[in-house]
Amino acid sequence: MKALVRDIAVAAMVCGTLALTAPEAQAQSRTPAGRPAPEPAIRVRGFGEFGGRTFTASQSFEAVLGSKSGVIFGAGAEVLAGRNLFVSFGVSKFQEDGERVVVANGEAFPIGIATTISVVPIEVSAGWRFTGPRRTVIPYLGGGVSWHKYKETSEFATADEDVQFTKPGFQLLGGAEWRASRWLGIAGEAAWMMVPNAFEGGRTSAAAAFEEDDLGGAVFRVKVVVGR
Amino acid sequence: MRPFVRSSGPVAPVALLLAAIVAWLSTTAAQQPERGTKQIVSDISAPGIDRGLRDADFPRFAPRSSDRRWISGGGAEYLRDSLIVRFKPGTQTAAQRALLAQVDGTAAPALSYADFDIVTLGSGEDPAAVARRLSEQPDVEYAQARYRARPMFVPTDPLYTLQWNYPQIDLERGWDINRGGSADVTVAILDTGVAFRGGTFRYNAIAFPGPNGAQYPALGPVDIPFAVAPDLGASRFVSPRDFIWDDNLPFDLAGHGTHVAGTIGQLSSNGMSGTGIAFNVKLMPVKVVDTEWDFIFNSPFIGTDDTVARGIRYAVDNGAKVLNMSLGRDGAPAPVVRAAIEYAVSHGAFVAVAGGNEGDGSNATERYAEFAPQIDGMVAVAATGRDRRRASYSTIASYLEIAAPGGDFLRGGATGGILQQTLDLDRVETFTLPPSRYTAPRFDLFADYYFEGTSMATAHVSGLAALLMSQGLTNPAAIEAILEQSATDLGAAGRDDEYGHGLINARAALRGMGIAR
Numbered sequence: 001m002k003a004l005v006r007d008i009a010v011a012a013m014v015c016g017t018l019a020l021t022a023p024e025a026q027a028q029s030r031t032p033a034g035r036p037a038p039e040p041a042i043r044v045r046g047f048g049e050f051g052g053r054t055f056t057a058s059q060s061f062e063a064v065l066g067s068k069s070g071v072i073f074g075a076g077a078e079v080l081a082g083r084n085l086f087v088s089f090g091v092s093k094f095q096e097d098g099e100r101v102v103v104a105n106g107e108a109f110p111i112g113i114a115t116t117i118s119v120v121p122i123e124v125s126a127g128w129r130f131t132g133p134r135r136t137v138i139p140y141l142g143g144g145v146s147w148h149k150y151k152e153t154s155e156f157a158t159a160d161e162d163v164q165f166t167k168p169g170f171q172l173l174g175g176a177e178w179r180a181s182r183w184l185g186i187a188g189e190a191a192w193m194m195v196p197n198a199f200e201g202g203r204t205s206a207a208a209a210f211e212e213d214d215l216g217g218a219v220f221r222v223k224v225v226v227g228r
Numbered sequence: 229m230r231p232f233v234r235s236s237g238p239v240a241p242v243a244l245l246l247a248a249i250v251a252w253l254s255t256t257a258a259q260q261p262e263r264g265t266k267q268i269v270s271d272i273s274a275p276g277i278d279r280g281l282r283d284a285d286f287p288r289f290a291p292r293s294s295d296r297r298w299i300s301g302g303g304a305e306y307l308r309d310s311l312i313v314r315f316k317p318g319t320q321t322a323a324q325r326a327l328l329a330q331v332d333g334t335a336a337p338a339l340s341y342a343d344f345d346i347v348t349l350g351s352g353e354d355p356a357a358v359a360r361r362l363s364e365q366p367d368v369e370y371a372q373a374r375y376r377a378r379p380m381f382v383p384t385d386p387l388y389t390l391q392w393n394y395p396q397i398d399l400e401r402g403w404d405i406n407r408g409g410s411a412d413v414t415v416a417i418l419d420t421g422v423a424f425r426g427g428t429f430r431y432n433a434i435a436f437p438g439p440n441g442a443q444y445p446a447l448g449p450v451d452i453p454f455a456v457a458p459d460l461g462a463s464r465f466v467s468p469r470d471f472i473w474d475d476n477l478p479f480d481l482a483g484h485g486t487h488v489a490g491t492i493g494q495l496s497s498n499g500m501s502g503t504g505i506a507f508n509v510k511l512m513p514v515k516v517v518d519t520e521w522d523f524i525f526n527s528p529f530i531g532t533d534d535t536v537a538r539g540i541r542y543a544v545d546n547g548a549k550v551l552n553m554s555l556g557r558d559g560a561p562a563p564v565v566r567a568a569i570e571y572a573v574s575h576g577a578f579v580a581v582a583g584g585n586e587g588d589g590s591n592a593t594e595r596y597a598e599f600a601p602q603i604d605g606m607v608a609v610a611a612t613g614r615d616r617r618r619a620s621y622s623t624i625a626s627y628l629e630i631a632a633p634g635g636d637f638l639r640g641g642a643t644g645g646i647l648q649q650t651l652d653l654d655r656v657e658t659f660t661l662p663p664s665r666y667t668a669p670r671f672d673l674f675a676d677y678y679f680e681g682t683s684m685a686t687a688h689v690s691g692l693a694a695l696l697m698s699q700g701l702t703n704p705a706a707i708e709a710i711l712e713q714s715a716t717d718l719g720a721a722g723r724d725d726e727y728g729h730g731l732i733n734a735r736a737a738l739r740g741m742g743i744a745r
Contacts, residue, residue, distance in 0.1 A: 060743045100740040102701055104709035105604065111710075111740035112700045113405070152742045156405045163744045199744050204714050206741045 505691025605704025
C-alpha cells in the first residue's frame with residue numbers, strides 16, 4: 001500500500017508539472033489582440049487514471065485472489081503531435097491480497113497462507129486521435145509495447161521463495177476523450193494487453209495447474225487529462 | 229497380510245526365523261480348539277521406560293516476525309537502517325569518522341563481545357549497498373548488512389540428529405509453516421496395534437512348535453505388563469479398536485505399529501528419543517494385523533482382507549482424516565479393501581498405502597496399493613534410502629505415486645533405517661530364543677530402533693498429509709495433488725515406476741501454490 005501511494009504521488013507530481021508547463025507555453029503564444037493562437041505542433045499533457053483490470057489467466061487469479069479482476073490506479077503523460085498523433089507513457093498498479101492454494105482436478109483449495117500479488121505495467125503507446133471542427137468528444141485508437149512487473153509475496157516465504165519478474169508485452173487500446181474545458185479532459189479507455197509466456201516454468205503454481213501463461217488481459221479505465 | 233517393515237541390528241537376523249515361526253504356527257492354527265482371551269488384571273501400570281538416549285533440554289521455538297525494519301535481499305532479510313563495520317587495526321578514530329561521514333553513518337556505542345562497530349545510517353540508503361562501498365575502502369576490513377539469523381525449527385530431542393529422514397524431505401522448513409499439525413486432525417494407524425495405554429493383562433499362552441522341531445511349552449495364564457510408549461503420550465489416542473481381539477485394546481505385540489505411529493506423531497522437543505512429523509495430531513490405533521504373540525495368545529481373529537476393510541471403515545466412521553496403511557499382500561486382487569478405501573476417500577479421508585518391499589525379489593504386485601492411481605485421495609508409497617535413491621527393497625511398479633524415506637540398510641548401513649521409539653524387541657521376541665530360555669514377553673519397555681520398509685515411507689506421507697489437513701486442506705484428492713505436484717522429481721523425468729512423482733517435499737507441499745510459484 002505504501003508503495004502504491006508512493007507511485008501515485010510520483011505520477012501526480014509528473015502530471016502537475018506537465019500541467020503547469022503547458023499553460024505557460026500557451027500564454028507565450030497568444031497574439032497581442034488576445035485571440036487564441038493556433039495550437040502548437042507539440043503539446044504535452046499529464047493524466048491520472050483509475051479503473052479495472054481483468055486477467056487472461058482468469059482461473060489462476062480467481063483461485064488465489066478470489067477474483068480474476070481488480071482495481072488499478074495510475075498516471076502518465078502524453079505528447080500530442082499536431083492534431084491527431086499521440087504518444088503516451090503510463091504506469092499503473094494492480095495489487096490484491098489472497099491465499100495460496102492447492103489445485104486438484106481443476107478446483108482450487110485454499111491452504112491458509114496469505115499472499116499478495118502486484119502487477120505494475122509500464123506502457124508506451126502511440127495512436128491516432130480522430131479530431132474534427134467543434135468536436136468535444138475525440139475518439140482515438142492506438143497500440144504499443146509494455147513491461148509488466150509482477151510480484152508475488154507470501155506469508156512464511158523466504159526471499160528466494162517470493163517471485164518477482166518483469167515481462168514484455170504489447171497492447172491495443174481505444175477510447176474517447178471529452179473536453180470538459182480548455183485544460184481538462186476526461187477519457188474513457190479500453191485496452192487489451194498481451195504478455196505471453198509470463199508464467200512459464202515451475203510446476204507448482206496455479207498458472208501451471210491451469211495451463212495459463214499470459215499475464216495480460218483487459219483494462220477499462222477513466223483518465224483525467226490535464227493540458228490542452 | 230503383513231506389515232511392511234524390516235529392522236536393523238539384532239533384529240534383522242531373526243527376521244527369517246520370525247517368518248518361519250509364523251509359517252509354522254499358521255500350519256497348526258486349525259488345530260487349536262479354543263480361542264484365547266485377554267483379561268485385565270490391573271488397569272494401571274508404571275510409566276513405560278525408554279531405554280534410548282536421554283537429555284533434559286527444553287524446547288526453544290524459534291520466534292518469527294515480519295515487519296518493515298527488514299529488507300529482503302539475497303535470500304535473507306537484513307535491518308534497514310544500520311550495518312556492521314570492522315575497521316582494520318590501527319585505523320585512527322578520525323579516519324573512521326571521516327569514512328562513516330561519507331555514508332552518513334554514525335558508530336553506535338561499543339558492544340560487548342564485539343570487535344566490530346554497528347553503524348547507524350541517516351541517509352536511508354540500502355545498508356547492503358553502503359556495505360559494498362565501505363568494503364572497498366583500504367581502512368575497512370569488512371562491512372556487511374545486519375542479516376537476520378532465523379533458526380529453523382529443529383527438534384531438540386536427543387536422537388533427532390540421527391533422524392536423517394526429516395531434513396531429506398525439507399521438513400524442518402516445513403515445520404516453520406506448520407509446526408506439528410493440530411489436535412483436531414486424527415490419523416488412524418491400521419497396523420499391528422500401538423503401545424497406547426498401560427495396564428496388566430492376563431493371557432493364556434499356548435504351546436507351539438518351533439521352526440527347528442523344538443517344542444515351545446504352553447506358558448498357560450501369564451500376566452503381561454503394558455505401557456504407553458513414552459514418546460507418544462497417553463493423551464494422544466482416540467477411539468482405539470482391535471479387530472484381532474474384537475475389543476478396544478489394540479495393543480501392539482510386535483513393535484511395528486508403534487514404530488509407524490512414532491514417525492507420524494512421536495512427540496517433539498520433550499527431551500526424549502527422536503521426533504515424529506505431526507506431533508500434535510491425535511492418533512487412532514486400529515489393529516488389523518496379527519503377529520506372533522497374537523497367535524501364541526490364541527487371538528480370536530486374524531488379519532485378513534475383511535479385517536482390514538472393517539478397520540478402514542471403522543476409522544473413517546470414528547473421525548479419522550488420514551489413514552496410514554503400512555501393510556499389504558500380494559496374491560489375488562482385494563476388491564473388499566478397494567471398496568473400503570473408496571469409502572474412506574469419499575468420506576473425506578486421505579489414505580496412504582505401502583507400495584511393497586519386493587523390489588529386490590519377486591517384485592510382486594501389492595494388492596492393497598495397486599489401485600491407487602484410480603483413486604484420487606489415495607497414494608501408493610515407494611521408499612528411498614539415505615542417499616535419496618530407491619531403497620533396494622522398494623517395489624518397482626506402475627501404481628507407485630510418491631516416494632518417501634523408508635531407509636535402506638543395504639546401502640546405508642545399520643543407521644540407514646528410520647529411527648523411532650518402539651517396544652524393546654529384546655523383551656518382545658522371546659519366542660526366537662531356545663525353548664529353555666523362552667519366557668513371557670513384556671510390552672512396557674521401549675527402545676529406539678532403526679527399521680526399513682515402505683511401511684516407514686508410508687508413515688512419512690501420512691504425517692505430512694496430517695500437517696496439510698491441519699492447515700485446512702481437507703480434500704483427499706487435493707492432498708494427493710499437492711504431494712505429487714510438489715515432490716522432488718527423482719529417477720526418470722516425470723512420473724516413473726521407482727519413485728512415482730518423486731520424493732515428498734514437506735516445505736513445498738505446505739506452501740501450496742501461488743499464481744506464479
